[in-house]
Amino acid sequence: MIPEPVHLVLPAGLFAAAGGNRELERAAGAGLTAAQLLDGLAVDYPRLERRIRDEAGRLRRYVNVYIxxxxxxxxxxxxxRVRPGAEVLILQSVAGG
Structure with missing residues (x-):
């Protein structure tokens, strides 16, 4: 039996960095971590990776991820851990004034 994919939802500010996609699906397996999920995204969407994590691989301060x-x-x-079928929401803080 093939596990359900992980469903990722992105805000409008990240669409362009994800090839114009608002939603993405990624394969999930037992023991998948958030870091591994983001590593997989980085391969296909390097611009998205730079918007989510810094050079050391840490989440940027203004990025919130919800599982x-x-x-x-x-x-x-x-x-x-990110279970098969999970919804992962990636949000960026918005600043302005």
């Missing part, structure tokens, strides 16, 4: 509604930093950070 099934739970904020990644409140879980185990990039070591958080």
């Amino acid at each position: 099934d509604g739970e904020e990644l930093r409140a879980l185990d950070g990039l070591a958080s």
